[in-house]
Amino acid sequence: xxxxxxxxxxxxxxxxxxxxxxxxxxxxxxxxxxxxDIMKLYIKVNDEGIIEDARFETFGCASAIxxxxxxxxxxxxxxxxxxxxxxxxxxxxxxxxxxxxxLHCSVLAVDALARAVANxxxxxxxxxxxxxxxxxxxxxxxxxxxxxxxxxxxxxEIAARTEAMTGAxxxxxxxxxxxxxxxxxxxxxx
Amino acid sequence: xxxVYLDHNATTPIHPEVKxxxxxxxxxxxxxxxxxxxxxxxxxxxxxxxxxxxxxxGAQPEEIIFTSCGSESNNLVIKGVTCGNSVCKIGCERxxxxxxxxxxPSVLNxxxxxxGEGKIVHLCPVNxxxxxxxxxxxxxxxxxxxLVSIMYANNETGAIQPxxxxxxxxxxxxxxxxxxxxxxxxxxxxxxxxxxxxxxSLSGHKIYGPKGVGVxxxxxxxxxxxxxxxxxxxxxxxxxxxxTVHIAGLGKAVELCIADMDSEWxxxxxxxxxxxxxxxxxxxxxIVNGADADRMAHTxxxxxxxxxxxxxxxxxxxxxxxxxxxxxxxxxxxxxSHVLLAMGMDHGRAHSSIRFSLGRSTTKEDLVxxxxxxxxxxxxxxxxxxxxxxxxxxx
Numbered sequence: 244x245x246x247x248x249x250x251x252x253x254x255x256x257x258x259x260x261x262x263x264x265x266x267x268x269x270x271x272x273x274x275x276x277x278x279x280d281i282m283k284l285y286i287k288v289n290d291e292g293i294i295e296d297a298r299f300e301t302f303g304c305a306s307a308i309x310x311x312x313x314x315x316x317x318x319x320x321x322x323x324x325x326x327x328x329x330x331x332x333x334x335x336x337x338x339x340x341x342x343x344x345x346l347h348c349s350v351l352a353v354d355a356l357a358r359a360v361a362n363x364x365x366x367x368x369x370x371x372x373x374x375x376x377x378x379x380x381x382x383x384x385x386x387x388x389x390x391x392x393x394x395x396x397x398x399x400e401i402a403a404r405t406e407a408m409t410g411a412x413x414x415x416x417x418x419x420x421x422x423x424x425x426x427x428x429x430x431x432x433x
Numbered sequence: 434x435x436x437v438y439l440d441h442n443a444t445t446p447i448h449p450e451v452k453x454x455x456x457x458x459x460x461x462x463x464x465x466x467x468x469x470x471x472x473x474x475x476x477x478x479x480x481x482x483x484x485x486x487x488x489x490x491g492a493q494p495e496e497i498i499f500t501s502c503g504s505e506s507n508n509l510v511i512k513g514v515t516c517g518n519s520v521c522k523i524g525c526e527r528x529x530x531x532x533x534x535x536x537x538p539s540v541l542n543x544x545x546x547x548x549g550e551g552k553i554v555h556l557c558p559v560n561x562x563x564x565x566x567x568x569x570x571x572x573x574x575x576x577x578x579x580l581v582s583i584m585y586a587n588n589e590t591g592a593i594q595p596x597x598x599x600x601x602x603x604x605x606x607x608x609x610x611x612x613x614x615x616x617x618x619x620x621x622x623x624x625x626x627x628x629x630x631x632x633x634s635l636s637g638h639k640i641y642g643p644k645g646v647g648v649x650x651x652x653x654x655x656x657x658x659x660x661x662x663x664x665x666x667x668x669x670x671x672x673x674x675x676x677t678v679h680i681a682g683l684g685k686a687v688e689l690c691i692a693d694m695d696s697e698w699x700x701x702x703x704x705x706x707x708x709x710x711x712x713x714x715x716x717x718x719x720i721v722n723g724a725d726a727d728r729m730a731h732t733x734x735x736x737x738x739x740x741x742x743x744x745x746x747x748x749x750x751x752x753x754x755x756x757x758x759x760x761x762x763x764x765x766x767x768x769x770s771h772v773l774l775a776m777g778m779d780h781g782r783a784h785s786s787i788r789f790s791l792g793r794s795t796t797k798e799d800l801v802x803x804x805x806x807x808x809x810x811x812x813x814x815x816x817x818x819x820x821x822x823x824x825x826x827x828x
Contacts, residue, residue, distance in 0.1 A: 247747075255744070256751060261817050276820060277780035279741055279760060279769065283819045300819040304743035304760070308817060 248339030271358025379410020441792030482684025503636030591732025619690030642686030702730030
């Protein structure tokens with residue numbers, strides 16, 4: 244059985260909205276060559292705040308390309324304020340599901356969108372109120388803080404409750420950040 | 434759609450004569466340990482196969498242990514010589530094991546497991562062509578060295594390792610020397626006596642035999658503790674009623690491989706060299722990895738810069754062309770191939786690598802078809818890649 248759904252393979256093989264957008268007013272780029280994926284998303288937002296058009300350029304695996312492709316379809320015609328709430332889960336679901344170790348591709352698309360919107364607004368993504376902490380599983384800061392604020396300081400327990408640190412990299416990338424969040428909340432005594 | 438299979442290092446199709454030998458062996462249901470005629474028939478099939486394998490290696494039949502696969506053979510030797518109950522005195526008393534940085538996971542992870550039991554495991558580095566650095570290896574060897582395990586040829590790049598030089602280096606020091614020859618056996622001549630090897634692993638399904646059967650060659654005087662304890666099968670070293678059908682198939686596969694080894698080496702080497710020259714000529718920014726090493730004739734590892742290997746694999750798969758990749762994205766980890774990284778390659782180049790492994794059925798027509806598909810795939814994916822766009826701008 245193919246690890247990818249028919250929908251995902253179709254978006255890989257016949258990607259929608261490939262290329263750049265000369266009159267884009269928001270551009271977001273995430274990832275790097277060493278990690279094996281880079282996604283660049285262009286959006287053109289009109290005076291009414293509607294995303295009129297979107298394009299992408301992606302270096303990455305089949306699911307990274309498919310995630311980019313479907314993300315552009317899901318945001319075109321939407322008001323920016325609505326599009327910005329697009330979740331990686333919605334992307335994965337729209338692609339007919341993704342293998343767990345590929346979920347970070349859908350997160351990448353959401354990150355690229357956040358950066359494109361921030362760029363359109365003249366902000367940087369660091370201003371984003373709720374950044375993604377676990378990039379493999381797409382777990383946001385608020386979800387992790389919610390668990391910590393319930394008195395949980397054990398990283399395995401945080402992983403079990405949020406799914407953070409359970410993705411492709413095994414927590415290699417976000418564990419130090421979450422450790423710091425725990426320390427910041429509980430102080431040094433824990 | 435005509436399909437083209439270029440993943441022979443992963444596995445090979447069963448040769449029709451092997452299949453026939455296996456079907457015939459299915460009629461022989463006796464337990465090879467039984468003394469009646471039914472048992473003797475099974476015993477004879479197994480011993481014939483053992484003799485064929487022994488002859489192919491220049492070994493004695495009693496030095497051939499049938500296992501379930503190459504991974505089991507590797508586990509049996511690495512765990513079996515170092516196990517704590519003094520079966521193998523050298524392996525038990527000496528504290529260090531040396532393997533190369535480019536071993537198959539069945540050697541790499543088995544050796545890592547020994548670290549938990551107090552052994553020190555050294556990873557010998559390789560040069561930019563993926564060949565073990567002999568000077569470093571020499572510096573790692575000491576009177577604490579129990580086992581040196583270096584693969585004969587690498588599965589990803591085809592780089593042939595200097596096994597003879599290594600054998601000479603450790604000769605007379607009573608160090609156990611093992612080579613994982615899963616990718617080399619049946620394709621190049623290997624004589625265990627000439628090389629003075631203590632152990633060698635091989636596998637059936639890489640040489641047009643069945644999956645589920647392998648061999649560990651064990652030099653007569655060397656000792657090894659079994660992984661699977663039980664009856665007296667396989668000289669008390671691998672318990673369990675023998676897999677008569679698969680062993681008979683392996684015997685036939687070995688016989689066939691040895692028969693046309695030289696002509697296949699010549700034929701596949703010419704095809705591979707032609708293919709690589711065409712790729713590099715027709716596709717810009719394609720680089721043959723490990724090109725300057727002495728390589729297996731049928732293996733080619735090429736990076737297509739600015740695009741990612743898994744996407745190349747899937748795109749070629751739509752055209753019916755089967756290849757493999759050293760990219761991380763196919764394995765579920767974030768790190769690309771440990772072999773390519775050990776060669777000092779940057780992550781980007783490793784992520785963009787594709788392995789083409791040719792075999793008995795490969796024709797020039799297959800490769801012509803692959804070249805056309807490859808050009809289309811690389812162009813299509815590069816047209817989506819922001820890295821390629823930057824590359825074009827700079828040019």
